Amino acid sequence: MTTEHTTTTTRIDNGRYRQILRFFGGMIAHFILWDIVGGRIPLLRHWVRRSRSHRFRQWARRFRQMAIHMGGVMIKLGQFLSARVDVLPPEITDELMGLQDEVPPEDPQRILAVLRQELGDVNAYFAHVEEAPVAAASLGQVHRAWLLPSDPVAELGQAVMVKVQRPFIEHIVHTDLTALRVVARWIMRYGPIRRRANVPALMEEFAETLWQELDYEAEAEHAERFAEMYANSDQVYIPAVYRQHSTGRVIVLEDVTGIKITDLEGMQAAQIDPVTVADVVLRTYFDQIFKEGFFHADPHPGNLFVRPREDLPWQPEDGPRPFWLVFVDFGMVGRVPDMMLENLRQVLVSVTQRDARRLTEAYDNLGFFLPEADLERIIEVQSIVLNRIWGRKLLELARPDPEEMQEMWQEFRDVLFGFPFQIPQNFIYLGRAMGMVSGLVSQLNPEINPWYYIELYGEELLQEQVVREFTLETAVDLLRPYLSTPAQLRRLLDLVENGRLRVKTSPDRETMRRLERLERRLTWLNWSLLSAASLISITLWRLFNRENDKKE
Numbered sequence: 001m002t003t004e005h006t007t008t009t010t011r012i013d014n015g016r017y018r019q020i021l022r023f024f025g026g027m028i029a030h031f032i033l034w035d036i037v038g039g040r041i042p043l044l045r046h047w048v049r050r051s052r053s054h055r056f057r058q059w060a061r062r063f064r065q066m067a068i069h070m071g072g073v074m075i076k077l078g079q080f081l082s083a084r085v086d087v088l089p090p091e092i093t094d095e096l097m098g099l100q101d102e103v104p105p106e107d108p109q110r111i112l113a114v115l116r117q118e119l120g121d122v123n124a125y126f127a128h129v130e131e132a133p134v135a136a137a138s139l140g141q142v143h144r145a146w147l148l149p150s151d152p153v154a155e156l157g158q159a160v161m162v163k164v165q166r167p168f169i170e171h172i173v174h175t176d177l178t179a180l181r182v183v184a185r186w187i188m189r190y191g192p193i194r195r196r197a198n199v200p201a202l203m204e205e206f207a208e209t210l211w212q213e214l215d216y217e218a219e220a221e222h223a224e225r226f227a228e229m230y231a232n233s234d235q236v237y238i239p240a241v242y243r244q245h246s247t248g249r250v251i252v253l254e255d256v257t258g259i260k261i262t263d264l265e266g267m268q269a270a271q272i273d274p275v276t277v278a279d280v281v282l283r284t285y286f287d288q289i290f291k292e293g294f295f296h297a298d299p300h301p302g303n304l305f306v307r308p309r310e311d312l313p314w315q316p317e318d319g320p321r322p323f324w325l326v327f328v329d330f331g332m333v334g335r336v337p338d339m340m341l342e343n344l345r346q347v348l349v350s351v352t353q354r355d356a357r358r359l360t361e362a363y364d365n366l367g368f369f370l371p372e373a374d375l376e377r378i379i380e381v382q383s384i385v386l387n388r389i390w391g392r393k394l395l396e397l398a399r400p401d402p403e404e405m406q407e408m409w410q411e412f413r414d415v416l417f418g419f420p421f422q423i424p425q426n427f428i429y430l431g432r433a434m435g436m437v438s439g440l441v442s443q444l445n446p447e448i449n450p451w452y453y454i455e456l457y458g459e460e461l462l463q464e465q466v467v468r469e470f471t472l473e474t475a476v477d478l479l480r481p482y483l484s485t486p487a488q489l490r491r492l493l494d495l496v497e498n499g500r501l502r503v504k505t506s507p508d509r510e511t512m513r514r515l516e517r518l519e520r521r522l523t524w525l526n527w528s529l530l531s532a533a534s535l536i537s538i539t540l541w542r543l544f545n546r547e548n549d550k551k552e
Helices: 003-009 014-040 042-070 073-082 090-100 108-119 169-187 191-196 199-213 216-229 264-269 274-292 338-352 356-366 375-389 394-398 402-418 425-444 450-482 486-497 510-529 536-551
Strands: 126-129 140-147 159-165 250-254 294-296 304-308 323-327 333-335
Touching: 014 042, 014 169, 042 073, 042 090, 073 090, 073 169, 073 199, 108 140, 108 159, 108 250, 126 159, 169 199, 199 425, 216 250, 216 294, 264 274, 274 294, 274 323, 274 338, 274 425, 274 450, 294 425, 333 425, 338 356, 338 450, 356 375, 375 402
Parallel strands: none
Antiparallel strands: 126 140, 140 159, 159 250, 294 333, 304 323
């Protein structure tokens, strides 16, 4: 399914279209009148700032009510915004958080009508389909069902989950996205936003992901890819896909109902350790992002479950019970392009080496800086920030000393007032996913230090980098003393320059052992100083910016 195909075959619902434009038009007009114009009037300035929190909450509440009433993309947009605790004020995210669980279910008969339209005789596929939905989402609805039994004596076969698209959802999505594209162009008229984000481009990325979510054949492919990734895992479980029962609007998955990822009481009753669950969640996402470059982009509590490992022998005296971390709903996935992945890795390595220049270059390659940003000044600031926070724990970074904050504000006020940062387009879903994962693991383990995991993966990246550099450069230096004639040397260098040299190393060489011991010591020394990674500078800058808002 493509956006072009859909937009040419679907008409706009004018009433829905106008309702969306009226809402966002009123919100933008309110912001211009009060926060821009009113904020510049001396007699109103103080009242405008004091009322900002209340006004934001009111608009978020109105949007939530509209989203629940309209459904479709509005709920999806609200769910997306509720997860952006990193960029939106809590007055907005707190009010929209309920949209994760407030999606009104569709009439079961209408859903079953879609199921019949896609499959024909439903009784030829399922022994029984429950009318009451298990879960209602913005674009589809899930019903539990049982396949026809393979055993003629049995009444029911394998339990499955049948996900069916809502009726006319393509029409609704097309209308909503058409209206939101107009809103995106309106927002771009505001200079500070126009300089820092290409809102129409972000809108297109959001739209593309929505259309992908409506393609259940693609979702089945995603599920199968995740199943391949974790085929040999003893902690992550991916439900099986029943392709023969699935279509572009219906997908049938193995029933893997378990304990909701946020149900701490349920985990304790099953004697599953939430701290260990948090550890598995973080490690799994680091693997998906930094190793596979392919990640589950919608890790809200309804899509992650924990199931006791009933296939393993276990007694209470053995300690916490082994479990599966189960993923469901594979419609929204993210891909990390090779260039982006290489720069993310470079961020970690640069922080480890306290190399502010390479760190800034990596951020710049990722698109975090405006074209007119003074990179030399940013390098200077990065270096100072890294030295100041080196070795600190996450709790110290989250609760900075007010006096130190004031001192750093004075020192970096030129950068903070200019705020030469922007939102990279391809970070929209990666940032959302990691923000949601951070929220989940903090509920499971309030004492967790995510930088510990960054250290582990950063160390691995350093080791890989050392190996790559050794095979292409260091190997020549190590072999040079053993070359007997200049002619041999020339031939070797010719091979290196032409990229045809292949260096084979033996793990029992004394040189390799010395190199590995030295590298290991240096790595541990570096990582013992590391307390943060890719988000260090951005985190502090955000704190400074919020502090500036308070001062104004």
